[in-house]
Amino acid sequence: MPLTREQIAMRIAQEVYDGYYVNLGIGIPTLVANYIPADIQVMLQSENGLLGMGPYPTEAEIDPDLINAGKETITAIKGAAFFSSADSFAMIRGGHVDLTVLGAFEVDQHGNIASWMIPGKMIKGMGGAMDLVAGAKNIVVAMAHANKDKQSKLLKQCTLPLTGVNCIRRVVTDYAVLDIYDGAFHLLERAPGVTVEEIIEITEGELHVPDHVPEMKF
Amino acid sequence: MPLTREQIAMRIAQEVYDGYYVNLGIGIPTLVANYIPADIQVMLQSENGLLGMGPYPTEAEIDPDLINAGKETITAIKGAAFFSSADSFAMIRGGHVDLTVLGAFEVDQHGNIASWMIPGKMIKGMGGAMDLVAGAKNIVVAMAHANKDKQSKLLKQCTLPLTGVNCIRRVVTDYAVLDIYDGAFHLLERAPGVTVEEIIEITEGELHVPDHVPEMKF
Amino acid sequence: MTGLNKVVNTYEEALAGFTNNMTVMIGGFGLCGIPEGLIRLIHELGYSGLTCISNNAGVDGFGLGLWMEKRQIKTMISSYVGENALFEKLSISGELEAILTPQGTLAEKIRAGGAGIPAFYTATGYGTPVGENKEVREFDGRKYILEKALTADFSLIKAWKADTYGNLIYRETAMNFNPMMATASNITVVEVEEIVEPGELDPNFIHTPGIYVDRIIKGTFEKRIERRMTRKEDK
Amino acid sequence: MTGLNKVVNTYEEALAGFTNNMTVMIGGFGLCGIPEGLIRLIHELGYSGLTCISNNAGVDGFGLGLWMEKRQIKTMISSYVGENALFEKLSISGELEAILTPQGTLAEKIRAGGAGIPAFYTATGYGTPVGENKEVREFDGRKYILEKALTADFSLIKAWKADTYGNLIYRETAMNFNPMMATASNITVVEVEEIVEPGELDPNFIHTPGIYVDRIIKGTFEKRIERRMTRKEDK
Numbered sequence: 001m002p003l004t005r006e007q008i009a010m011r012i013a014q015e016v017y018d019g020y021y022v023n024l025g026i027g028i029p030t031l032v033a034n035y036i037p038a039d040i041q042v043m044l045q046s047e048n049g050l051l052g053m054g055p056y057p058t059e060a061e062i063d064p065d066l067i068n069a070g071k072e073t074i075t076a077i078k079g080a081a082f083f084s085s086a087d088s089f090a091m092i093r094g095g096h097v098d099l100t101v102l103g104a105f106e107v108d109q110h111g112n113i114a115s116w117m118i119p120g121k122m123i124k125g126m127g128g129a130m131d132l133v134a135g136a137k138n139i140v141v142a143m144a145h146a147n148k149d150k151q152s153k154l155l156k157q158c159t160l161p162l163t164g165v166n167c168i169r170r171v172v173t174d175y176a177v178l179d180i181y182d183g184a185f186h187l188l189e190r191a192p193g194v195t196v197e198e199i200i201e202i203t204e205g206e207l208h209v210p211d212h213v214p215e216m217k218f
Numbered sequence: 219m220p221l222t223r224e225q226i227a228m229r230i231a232q233e234v235y236d237g238y239y240v241n242l243g244i245g246i247p248t249l250v251a252n253y254i255p256a257d258i259q260v261m262l263q264s265e266n267g268l269l270g271m272g273p274y275p276t277e278a279e280i281d282p283d284l285i286n287a288g289k290e291t292i293t294a295i296k297g298a299a300f301f302s303s304a305d306s307f308a309m310i311r312g313g314h315v316d317l318t319v320l321g322a323f324e325v326d327q328h329g330n331i332a333s334w335m336i337p338g339k340m341i342k343g344m345g346g347a348m349d350l351v352a353g354a355k356n357i358v359v360a361m362a363h364a365n366k367d368k369q370s371k372l373l374k375q376c377t378l379p380l381t382g383v384n385c386i387r388r389v390v391t392d393y394a395v396l397d398i399y400d401g402a403f404h405l406l407e408r409a410p411g412v413t414v415e416e417i418i419e420i421t422e423g424e425l426h427v428p429d430h431v432p433e434m435k436f
Numbered sequence: 437m438t439g440l441n442k443v444v445n446t447y448e449e450a451l452a453g454f455t456n457n458m459t460v461m462i463g464g465f466g467l468c469g470i471p472e473g474l475i476r477l478i479h480e481l482g483y484s485g486l487t488c489i490s491n492n493a494g495v496d497g498f499g500l501g502l503w504m505e506k507r508q509i510k511t512m513i514s515s516y517v518g519e520n521a522l523f524e525k526l527s528i529s530g531e532l533e534a535i536l537t538p539q540g541t542l543a544e545k546i547r548a549g550g551a552g553i554p555a556f557y558t559a560t561g562y563g564t565p566v567g568e569n570k571e572v573r574e575f576d577g578r579k580y581i582l583e584k585a586l587t588a589d590f591s592l593i594k595a596w597k598a599d600t601y602g603n604l605i606y607r608e609t610a611m612n613f614n615p616m617m618a619t620a621s622n623i624t625v626v627e628v629e630e631i632v633e634p635g636e637l638d639p640n641f642i643h644t645p646g647i648y649v650d651r652i653i654k655g656t657f658e659k660r661i662e663r664r665m666t667r668k669e670d671k
Numbered sequence: 672m673t674g675l676n677k678v679v680n681t682y683e684e685a686l687a688g689f690t691n692n693m694t695v696m697i698g699g700f701g702l703c704g705i706p707e708g709l710i711r712l713i714h715e716l717g718y719s720g721l722t723c724i725s726n727n728a729g730v731d732g733f734g735l736g737l738w739m740e741k742r743q744i745k746t747m748i749s750s751y752v753g754e755n756a757l758f759e760k761l762s763i764s765g766e767l768e769a770i771l772t773p774q775g776t777l778a779e780k781i782r783a784g785g786a787g788i789p790a791f792y793t794a795t796g797y798g799t800p801v802g803e804n805k806e807v808r809e810f811d812g813r814k815y816i817l818e819k820a821l822t823a824d825f826s827l828i829k830a831w832k833a834d835t836y837g838n839l840i841y842r843e844t845a846m847n848f849n850p851m852m853a854t855a856s857n858i859t860v861v862e863v864e865e866i867v868e869p870g871e872l873d874p875n876f877i878h879t880p881g882i883y884v885d886r887i888i889k890g891t892f893e894k895r896i897e898r899r900m901t902r903k904e905d906k
Contacts, residue, residue: 018674021882041674043836043882047539048465049609051880056667064468064659065596065610071466071519072663079675079836079869081877082608084615084643085465085491086547089540093560093787094854096882117565123527123534124518130566131540134559135787165563237439239647259439261601261647265774266700267844269645274902282703282894283831283845289701289754290898297440297601297634299642300843302850302878303700303726304782307775308551311795312619314647335800341762341769342753348801349775352794353552383798544788553779554810556791575789575819584810607875640842641876 001193002174003216008142010035011216012101012172015140016042023047023092023132025102026070028142032101043079045097047128049088052080069128089128093135100136102129104143104168106158109205111168111180113141114160126163133164145173145202152204154178154185175199177216184208189216219411220392221434226360228253229434230319230390233358234260241265241310241350243320244288246360250319261297263315265346267306270298287346307346311353318354320347322361322386324376327423329386329398331359332378344381351382363391363420370422372396372403393417395434402426407434440601443631443652447477450625450653454478454590457485457510461546461586461617462500463593466492466519466662469610470499471594471627473655478592479503487511489546489586491539491613493520498660507531513586515539519662538566541583543616548585550619550648555584591621594655595644598628599635602649603642611643618648627655675836678866678887682712685860685888689713689825692720692745696781696821696852698828701727701754701897702734704845706829706862708890713827714738722746724781724821726774726848728755733895742766748821750774754897773801776818778851783820785854785883790819826856829890830879833863834870837884838877846878853883862890 003011009031016022016032018040024032033055036042044053046068053068054075061075068074076082083091091097104115113133116126133139146152154171171178176199177189184206190199192215200207221229227249234240234250236258242250251273254260262271264286271286272293279293286292294300301309309315322333331351334344351357364370372389389396394417395407402424408417410433418425444450451474454460464470475494478486479502486509493514494500503509504522511533517523526532537545538560548556557580561567571582593614596607604626606614618624631654679685686709689695699705710729713721714737721744728749729735738744739757746768752758761767772780773795783791792815796802806817828849831842839861841849853859866889 043675045882046609048468049612051882052874056665058669059666060669062661062664062666063608064661065608067466067468067609067662070663071468072665073661074665076608076874077869079834079838079881080874081838081880082606082611082874083877083880084611085539085543085613086616089543090782090786090854091880091882093540093544093558094785095787096785096854112563123524123536125514125516125536126538126566127516128539130538130564131560134562135540162564261440263647264844266703267847269647270639274900276904277901278904280896280899280901281843282896283843285701285703285844285897288898289703290900291896292900294639294843295634297599297603297646298639299603299645300639300841300846301642301645302846303774303778303848304851307778308547308619309645309647311552311775311779311793312550313552314550314619330798341759341771343749343751343771344773344801345751346774348773348799349795352797353775380799544786548791551779553791553793554813554815555808556783556788558788573790578789580789605875638876640840641873 001191003191006031008172008174010218011177012140012142016099020098021045023097023100027103029101029103047088047092049083049085050076050080052077089131092131095135095137097136098138100132100139101142102132104141105160106153106155107141107168107171108155108158109180109184111166112158113163113168114158115163117161119161129163133167139168141168141171143171143173145175150202152202154203154205156205175202187213189214191216219409221409224249226390226392228436229395230358230360234317238316239263241315241318245321247319247321265306265310267301267303268294268298270295307349310349313353313355315354317356317358318350319358319360320350322359323378324371324373325359325386325389326373326376327398327402329384330376331381331386332376333381335379337379347381351385357386359386359389361389361391363393368420370420372421372423374423393420405431407432409434440646442602442649443600447473447653450474450651451477453623454483456483458589459487461588461591461621462488462490463612463614463617464490465609465612467495467499467660469594469612469614471592472657474592474625474627475499475502479506482506482508484508485510489513489588491515491542493517493523495519495662496522511535513537515542543613545583545586546616546620549587550616553585555582558583586620588621591617591624593617593624593626595626595628597630597632597637598626598652599632599637601634602646602652603637604644604649605637605641606643615644618644623650624648625651627653629657675881677837677884678835682708682888685709685886686712688858689718691718693824694722696823696826696856697723697725697735698847698849698852699725700844700847702730702895704829704847704849705734706827707892709827709860709862710734710737714741717741717743719743720745724748724823726750726777728752728758730754730897731757746770748772750777778848780818780821781851781855784822785851788820790817792816793818821855823856826852826859828852828859828861830861830863832865832867832872833861833887834867834872836869837881837887838872839879839884840872840876841878850879853879858885859883860886862888864892
């Protein structure tokens with residue numbers, strides 16, 4: 001069975017280590033916060049100017065001056081820090097964030113990512129995504145492996161306008177965990193019950209498959 | 219009579235207007251603070267990270283964490299702000315300081331200034347002087363018009379390594395107040411009792427002298 | 437307004453000299469930390485042909501969404517405009533020019549404008565549509581693009597508290613783009629929640645020194661929330 | 672050291688991994704805001720061949736003057752070294768390489784190193800010895816030179832207070848180069864006057880967020896004054 005959104009988030013939470021500073025994008029990446037093991041300590045960065053993001057506020061805690069990058073009301077943990085957008089992106093672009101998790105429309109076997117624009121459709125803008133992919137030491141992309149018509153989103157070459165080039169190393173989809181290097185996808189794990197053949201079928205980009213592909217563990 | 223150091227500072231204090239933010243260099247420029255009229259309000263910037271420099275401390279007020287750019291113990295006025303060296307020079311280099319007063323070994327008729335190095339003699343470094351002359355909207359140089367042997371320091375072309383090019387507009391010496399533009403010095407005022415002929419004699423650079431050259435007023 | 441006192445009493449005074457066709461920076465991230473009253477008056481007075489530098493474009497009916505409705509904006513330099521349906525419509529019809537800029541590049545371009553840095557290199561946007569027609573240069577084996585500084589005629593920003601000299605502090609994530617914008621315009625106008633006397637703000641913790649501020653107006657703020665999210669009370 | 676707690680108990684732990692021939696940034700302006708204990712231990716342990724990035728070079732017998740005496744420094748990148756007579760002697764004899772850098776350019780190069788900006792243009796130093804062999808470029812009719820970012824293996828900095836997560840605040844002009852240096856090295860070690868628990872420092876007024884800090888050591892400081900100037904008591 002392909003993973004649910006929550007399961008993708010659960011699997012990505014395994015990429016988070018004790019002491020990490022992590023930036024979680026909007027959508028599935030936001031859910032990752034719910035699955036970080038209780039026995040490790042991490043700091044969440046919100047690119048609008050907060051290091052040390054906490055959970056959503058209670059009704060009584062709501063504060064219009066305190067929002068996350070998705071413009072949602074939020075809280076700050078003890079030991080948090082607020083700063084300007086310039087300082088926030090100096091932090092991101094300077095490579096100080098240990099892990100960035102973000103969504104994508106497409107990735108390709110060269111590590112390119114397209115996540116911000118579908119020409120002819122809506123004009124929204126890239127927000128901080130281009131800075132995040134250019135600056136992060138370590139990026140995990142959370143995305144659907146294919147669209148509803150089983151057309152792959154893991155491509156030989158992205159077709160949509162790029163967010164960044166040659167910057168993605170790890171992808172977690174509803175079907176698999178893959179690394180990207182040497183111009184190819186490398187299959188690491190498969191979703192429980194999903195076969196290697198199914199993954200091959202919905203992966204357009206070059207895919208290296210080792211002899212043994214373990215199931216993800218949760 | 220040529221001006222004393224204190225009189226040069228007194229004359230320069232007349233260039234300071236109400237509401238100004240001012241950076242005063244080491245030496246004669248520091249003395250300018252003593253002659254700012256009591257009926258105007260100015261903020262002194264110290265490039266090591268202080269806006270709102272006050273007088274020297276009393277014995278009881280001495281604080282090793284609070285020094286000026288000359289490494290002297292100092293105080294901060296009410297309404298002061300401390301900031302980093304990067305923020306301090308962003309302020310200076312971004313043209314936000316209204317007036318900078320600094321010393322010089324030489325200036326020339328093109329507005330070049332040499333103030334930081336005498337080859338073969340001491341190696342000290344330029345500190346913030348190059349940033350100040352490149353960034354200030356408005357610079358007044360306080361300097362001796364000539365050396366002890368009556369050799370001019372207001373030259374056709376600076377002979378020492380430059381601090382900045384084409385950046386000096388006004389010079390106050392022990393003999394005169396001069397502006398620099400169109401490739402020449404322009405005599406504006408003379409020290410009380412000093413003749414135009416004396417000034418011509420000790421000015422090597424091209425000097426424009428108007429029909430009437432008033433004495434400085436204090 | 438004599439000496440270092442920058443307090444003005446009306447929004448009209450705060451915006452003296454503002455004209456059509458100016459370039460203006462507006463602080464805020466979404467609706468958080470925006471100068472509500474200054475935005476409102478420019479809407480009322482109907483200035484048009486504006487080039488706006490702001491991370492977002494407000495929402496329909498609030499913030500810069502008001503200027504959009506009245507077709508006051510000619511060009512919008514932003515990183516994300518997804519909350520504004522009218523923006524999309526005007527942009528597609530060509531009534532509005534949109535210059536989409538990565539958020540970090542936007543912040544850095546504004547900081548550079550205030551800091552006397554005319555241009556800098558960044559990896560952000562290399563190889564993407566943002567990098568088109570920009571100089572590419574390699575440093576230590578990595579490719580970067582050249583980005584130029586931004587400056588403006590007016591900056592309209594929002595702070596939490598000001599002293600009368602214009603020293604500012606911001607609160608929480610309402611800081612965002614406000615500190616850089618304070619440095620990058622000919623005239624910086626700040627709308628604040630509270631004005632205090634010099635000496636009341638701790639000099640160790642001033643976010644924006646008064647040298648950057650030209651006018652201070654005490655505002656009143658609705659502080660509209662875009663996405664009200666809550667959790668249940670903790671047990 | 673687990674989780675986000677970065678406190679170490681000895682200077683030796685604080686400097687673990689430090690070796691000869693490293694590049695090291697040292698905070699401070701003159702003797703104000705320098706990490707005295709970290710400087711002392713490196714002097715005692717005698718590491719040599721160091722490339723030092725520091726605005727000043729200490730004075731004879733204190734601060735980086737100690738390293739100078741023991742010939743530990745190969746290259747010194749500074750803006751002003753006038754207080755150190757030995758510096759001059761070693762520099763003239765060629766035992767020490769001095770790279771004199773304008774103070775604002777030095778600060779900006781370090782900030783750029785921490786912020787992922789490989790290079791930027793500045794007017795400072797154009798047409799002077801500092802601009803020699805550097806690219807010159809014109810923007811809007813004015814000439815600028817290209818300056819490159821600085822980074823280092825270690826940053827040794829001094830702060831007033833840290834919480835155990837490494838959030839830092841500085842005091843008065845002891846801030847100076849410390850905040851930028853905190854961002855620009857592989858390993859940032861901070862020597863502080865006081866360590867507090869997370870939550871004790873106001874999150875609105877953190878000068879250096881903990882993400883930049885690797886190790887925190889509580890130091891003791893002599894805080895030697897270079898130029899003791901006083902006025903008479905006010906009447």
